[in-house]
Amino acid sequence: MTLSASVSSKGKDNLYSELTYEDAGEKWHTTGKEAKSSWFSSFTNTNLPAEKLQPDSDLSSKFESIQSGKKRKRRKLKTKEQKKQHYLARLEKRRKRRLFLLPTVAKYSDFVPLRDMWIKYIEDLLNFSSLNSPNLSSAAQKLMKADFHGCPITVEQSTCPGHVGLQGIVITETQNTFSVVLPNDTVRCIPKCNNIFSFVLHHHVFTIYGNHLKVKPGERSGKKFKSKPTIDM
């Protein structure tokens, strides 16, 4: 502030101390714009060093701000773009490690109730009491659009001989893989490509051709499936 510098030039030792009434003079509280500016110019002429004096400069606005005394808090206004960015983008999620880190270790016993719930869901969906040979095609259509989380699945055929005969509960599904909990508490990631899965419910055996199911689980329900011939391995 210019005024605090003026105090030091007057001969006081303490820099940046508060202005007292004596420093300001008697007329500091005079009202009226012209009176203020005339008083202010005379004050600066007497107190400021000659180098810092700027002729014809209007300092009356600064004077007012000093007189008011209170400090104004300035809140930083947000622009529209900053306000809009409420939810995280995918890259940002990855950076902050909020992207789904799907489990690599899981207990089989934890997922047994999930399997039971899935069986009830499929019974509700397919209506087993009226499941006959003419209904099977519509049931297959429904099953294509159903959810497979919690399905007790077995690998029937595979190009990889290590996968054949694996049996477990599906935890997660991606575009190209099923990840399955095995009864010995390990999680295996099994690709859909070139694999044939199956599960048994109420004496019906359902086989799933992995090659036809290569869609994301969320988007599968909206997709139209075309019947394609399968080429056996």
Add this chain to the structure above:
Amino acid sequence: MGKDGPRFVHKEIFQRVNFLYQAAQMVLKQNPKNIELCRYYISTMKTVAEKHVIRIHPCIKRTYCKKCNVVFVSGQTCRIRSRSQSEKHTVVTCLLCRNIKRYMWRKNYSLWPDKDEAWLPDKKEAIKNG
């Protein structure tokens, strides 16, 4: 709606959404460390509902975090407090991502599915009759 009266459109999708929501709750109940799996089920549920333009009922929609998709279990994944600063309201805080959601206690306010305008006349009668 056909000749036989009101039909349930997208029944399979509703069943799937229902199943996924219950799966997310069950997984968290079985083992509280399965947070990522719970988030995964809720996010797939949201994508399924989004694809078919199905509105999720507010009773369900308010029980998971809008930001990080975790199911709220009070004390475990969320904190619920009632405040009366300026206006009385409840504050729900997600303990994992610290997202805050406020619900005002306004007398005139009612949810959209609770209003009469939201219902087709035939359907409401059908529900009343059972």
